[in-house]
Each structure stands twice: as structure tokens, then as C-alpha cells.
Amino acid sequence: MSAAPEPEVIESGSDPRQSVQQRVFVVGAGIMGSGIAAQCAVAGYPVTLEDVNEEFARRGLAHAGRALDHAVKKGTLGPGDKEAAVARIDVAIGLRRVESAQIVIEAAPENLAMKRDVFRQIEEIAQPSALLASNTSSLPITSIAQELKDPGRLVGLHFFNPVLRMSLVELIPGHTTRPEVVEEARRFAVSLGKTVVTSRDTPGFVTTRALAVLLNEAAWMLYEGVAARDDIDTAYKLGFHHPMGPFELADLVGIDTALAILDVLWDGFRDPRYRACPLLRTMVAAKRFGRKSGEGFYKYPAPGAPG
Numbered sequence: 001m002s003a004a005p006e007p008e009v010i011e012s013g014s015d016p017r018q019s020v021q022q023r024v025f026v027v028g029a030g031i032m033g034s035g036i037a038a039q040c041a042v043a044g045y046p047v048t049l050e051d052v053n054e055e056f057a058r059r060g061l062a063h064a065g066r067a068l069d070h071a072v073k074k075g076t077l078g079p080g081d082k083e084a085a086v087a088r089i090d091v092a093i094g095l096r097r098v099e100s101a102q103i104v105i106e107a108a109p110e111n112l113a114m115k116r117d118v119f120r121q122i123e124e125i126a127q128p129s130a131l132l133a134s135n136t137s138s139l140p141i142t143s144i145a146q147e148l149k150d151p152g153r154l155v156g157l158h159f160f161n162p163v164l165r166m167s168l169v170e171l172i173p174g175h176t177t178r179p180e181v182v183e184e185a186r187r188f189a190v191s192l193g194k195t196v197v198t199s200r201d202t203p204g205f206v207t208t209r210a211l212a213v214l215l216n217e218a219a220w221m222l223y224e225g226v227a228a229r230d231d232i233d234t235a236y237k238l239g240f241h242h243p244m245g246p247f248e249l250a251d252l253v254g255i256d257t258a259l260a261i262l263d264v265l266w267d268g269f270r271d272p273r274y275r276a277c278p279l280l281r282t283m284v285a286a287k288r289f290g291r292k293s294g295e296g297f298y299k300y301p302a303p304g305a306p307g
Contacts, residue, residue, distance in 0.1 A: 025101035025126075026050060027118055029060020029091070031254075031292070032135055033107035035163030038064040041085035042077065042164070043192045048101065050092045057091040064089060071164050098125050103188060105157060107135040110260045115144045123148050131184050133157040137208045137257075138264040141174035141201050152178040155185045158205060159194075161252065169194040174201050203268030204261065211249075212265055212274060215258050218246035219277035229297055247297035251290030255283050255297075 024040045026033045029051035037049040037060070049064065051057040068085055071077035077085075098104060104126055108118050115134060122132060132154045134144055145151035156172030169189040173182045189196045199205040204212060218232050227235070233245020242249075250258050259281065265274035283289075283296065290296030 021046075022102040023048065023100055024103045024105065025092075025098050026105050026107060027095070027098075027122070028107035028109075029057050029063075030107065030109075031063065031161060032159060032163070033105075034060040034063040035067055035161060036105055036107055036135065036159055037061075037089055038067045038085065039159070039163045039192050041088040042068070042071075042081065045088065045103075047089045048092050048097055049089055050095065050098075052094065054091075054093055057093060061089060061091050067162060067164050070162075076164075095121055095125055098122055099127060101130060102127065103131045103133070105133045105135055110136065110138060110257060110264070112139050112143060115139065116147050119144060119148055119154065123150070131155070131181065131188065133185055135159055138204045138212075138261045140203055140268075141172050142176065145174050145176065151176045153181055155181050156199075156201070156205070157185055157189060158207070160207075167193070167195050168207070169196050170205050170207060171196050171198045172201055172205055173198070204265050208261055209265065211253075212258070212262050215246050215250050215253075216262055216274070216277055216280075219250075219279050222247075223277050223279040251296035251298055251300070254290050254292055255280060256289045259284050 022045060024037075024045045025048045026037045026040070027050050029049050034049060037047045040047045041064070049057060049060050051060060065086055068077065068082045072079055072082050104122055106115060106118055106122070108114050115136065119132065126132065134141060134154065134156050135158060136144065136156060137158055141154060141156040142151070145154040148154060151174065154174060155177050156170065156174070158170035158172065160166035160168055171182065171186055171189065186196055197206065218236070221227060221232055222229055229247055233247050236242045236245045244252070259276055262274050262276040262280070265271070266276070287293055288295045291300050294300050294302045
């Protein structure tokens with residue numbers, strides 16, 4: 001078995017907000033999809049944000065708007081730039097308009113069968129020259145591309161939440177991804193103002209493997225009574241200079257998402273490090289997903305409620 005390559009780091013360009021004519025089509029208007037749409041729009045790309053029905057698509061558009069508003073409040077985006085970015089985003093129901101795009105980014109839930117089905121449909125409709133990218137955080141690109149007629153056109157582009165504030169993108173070539181596709185994906189990510197690291201196509205890549213162990217170990221410590229929730233979060237923040245504790249982070253990521261990632265890693269490696277803590281399964285069964293459901297390890301205002 002060949003050794004994994006050294007991680008490759010590429011610094012972002014100096015002027016990501018260039019005028020761009022290529023259209024980006026984002027599949028999935030959830031937290032990640034709407035954030036990716038906002039980032040592309042800020043960089044000058046016209047964007048279509050898609051979901052299965054109008055309610056989900058409009059909700060995603062509203063979330064993109066709130067992310068842009070937050071950037072204005074933080075002073076990282078001017079009000080005029082925000083309005084221009086909002087104007088570049090439109091919505092679509094289903095994949096009917098995907099043929100208009102030169103770049104297609106899938107941001108569907110972390111489910112292998114679902115992602116394969118999405119890309120089978122995209123391949124039938126999209127332009128043959130369109131870049132196809134998955135935002136998966138854990139599933140191998142080669143597995144997602146397995147049923148495509150041309151698996152060499154699919155690449156992984158893993159963004160991070162919140163997309164407008166996180167500068168990193170993981171670039172993951174599948175085993176059959178063509179070199180020119182990898183280079184095109186790299187140029188696109190850099191045009192968004194991102195720093196790119198390249199990972200081998202293995203479950204969890206670089207960042208998700210590290211994050212999964214961090215979150216899971218915190219859950220096990222809470223489950224075993226090693227320390228209280230707040231003490232564990234404080235220990236991580238003050239002991240390791242983390243901006244938020246593992247339970248705050250799990251609530252942001254989504255406890256259901258964290259559990260799904262751990263299951264992917266367990267299936268891929270059968271390593272005890274990735275055996276999910278029973279507490280996580282109990283919380284998911286109780287629909288305590290974190291911020292998006294209003295309660296996880298902490299409680300939050302109900303989704304859509306003020307404050």
C-alpha cells in the first residue's frame with residue numbers, strides 16, 4: 001500500500017472578489033449549502049441554490065442572507081457588497097436548471113446512497129464540461145463516484161461552517177479523478193479566497209477524522225462522569241485555546257451529523273477510536289440535534305424564533 005502524500009497547502013489569492021461569469025449550482029440549501037452559496041456570491045459568481053421544495057430553498061436563501069448580514073456587522077463585508085451578493089443568488093426546485101451551471105457543488109446530507117443518487121441525476125443533465133464537486137465531510141469520493149458513467153469528473157471540496165468565516169477548504173481527489181479536474185477545483189476554491197489543503201481519499205480525510213475523535217472523547221467523558229459538561233467545554237477552550245468547547249461545537253455541527261460521521265469512520269476503519277458514544281445515539285433518538293433543533297448539549301431559541 002502506498003504511503004499517504006504530504007498535505008499540500010496553497011495560499012488564497014489576493015483578490016477573490018473578482019468578476020466571474022461561471023454559474024455555480026449548489027445542491028442542498030441547508031446550513032452548508034446556503035453558506036457555500038453566500039461565499040460564491042461574495043466572490044462574484046452567479047449562484048443557483050437548490051432544494052427539493054420551495055420551503056427548503058427559500059429557507060436556505062434566508063440563511064444565506066443572515067450569514068451575509070453577520071459579515072456586514074463584523075465589518076468583513078460592506079453593505080453594498082452584501083446587497084450585490086444577495087442579488088447574485090436565485091433558487092431552484094429540483095435539478096431542472098443544473099444544465100445552466102459550469103460548477104455544481106453537492107451539499108446533501110451525509111448519506112452515501114443519497115449522494116450517489118444525486119450525482120447520477122446530475123450527470124444526466126449537467127454540461128459534460130461542468131465541474132462536479134461534493135462537499136462531503138467524511139464519505140470517500142471514489143465511493144460516491146462509483147456508479148457514475150464518468151467517475152473521473154467528480155472531486156471533493158469540503159467547506160467548513162460557517163463558510164464565510166472559515167478560510168479552509170479540503171480538496172479530495174478520488175482514485176479516478178482526472179488531474180485537470182483537481183486543478184480546476186483548486187483554482188475555484190482559491191478564487192473564493194480560501195486556503196486549500198489536499199487530502200488522500202480516505203474516510204474522514206484530515207479534519208473530520210481529528211474532529212470526530214475530539215467530539216467523541218468528550219461525549220465519553222461526560223457519559224462516564226469524568227467531568228460535567230461545562231467543565232469539559234472550559235477545559236478544551238482554556239487548555240487548548242479552542243474557540244469553543246466540544247459540546248458547543250457538536251451542537252453547531254449537528255449531533256446527528258457527528259454521529260453519522262463517526263459511523264462512516266467506524267465502517268471504514270473498525271477502529272475503537274470511532275465507536276460512537278451511546279450518549280450521542282440517545283440524543284439523536286430524542287431529536288436533540290443541537291442548534292438546528294433548539295436543543296442538544298445546550299438549549300437554544302427555537303428555530304425561526306427571535307433571539
